[in-house]
Amino acid sequence: MASRHLLNPLAPLGVPSPSALDGIPQELERDLRAYGALLVQQAGIMLKASQVVMATAQVLFQRFWFVTSLKHFGIRDVGMGALFLASKLEEAPLRIRDIVNCFSYLDALVAYCSSPPYPPASTFEAYAPMDYFATEFYDRKDAMVIAEMQILKRLAFQTQCGLPYGHLVNYLQVLELAGENDLVRRCWGFCNDLLQTAAPALYPQGTLALASIYLATRLSTPPIALPLEPVPWWTHFDTTEDEVVDVAEMLLRLYRQWGSDPRDAGAEDEGVKRDSVWKRAGRIPVTKAGVRELLAGDGSGDADRTPR
Incomplete structure (x- = not known):
């Protein structure tokens, strides 16, 4: 048992997460965890990353929220950082600008596409990337690099990820x-x-x-x-x-x-499943400011329908 834990460091069972200690309801934490991991997966698919890279990034993403609160970091930034880090750990590095553009595309999709299903990944080819000299691009790039450093720091560089x-x-x-x-x-x-x-x-x-x-x-x-x-x-x-x-x-x-x-699950055509997922995703905040605003509101999720 000990050797398995060394290969895949685990959080203790029965201990409240930092988010729970900060007053974030279980349902909201599940939403944020699921949506952040989903963003990682979809960005990885569009970037033609291997399943190992995407899965490693999602494990790092899930592990991160047992050492810090969802009030302190946004799921979008941590998702970008986890995917960037995982691609390097698996020796299949992804370019920073490609990751930033993928997450920007997914943000725009959820914000403005009111009737899923989610379009095929090839649609991303027609997406106009943001200006690389624009403030938004630099802000997102800096947020991703900071998130990667925070993942390493808060996980004490324990990046071994066993996959099932x-x-x-x-x-x-x-x-x-x-x-x-x-x-x-x-x-x-x-x-x-x-x-x-x-x-x-x-x-x-x-x-x-x-x-x-x-x-x-x-x-x-x-x-x-x-x-x-x-x-x-x-x-x-x-x-x-x-x-x-x-x-x-x-x-x-x-x-x-x-x-x-x-x-x-595992069906060749997961359109119905993806339909319901993206409908709910439009109600989930991807930034720490959005989470705090949602908690300060009535808790219905209407306070932050669009990623910011």
């Missing part, structure tokens, strides 16, 4: 489920979506993979039974039933909150 994908492949083979293509695709989708929750910073990557298998088998039609004899299946993978169920519940709560259907 290798465990998922091995576990599916052990359970003799690797040949079920639809099931494998859904498991992969659940692993991706779990990166939008706090789970990667709380549980070992193997537990995330097991929770994905648990959800996928339960949601299959008909459900696929996992072996409970001579011993329950999860005991073979150095975890407990409570841990698997807790991680699964974290993802299901996010789906319910965002109006998504868990059966869409």
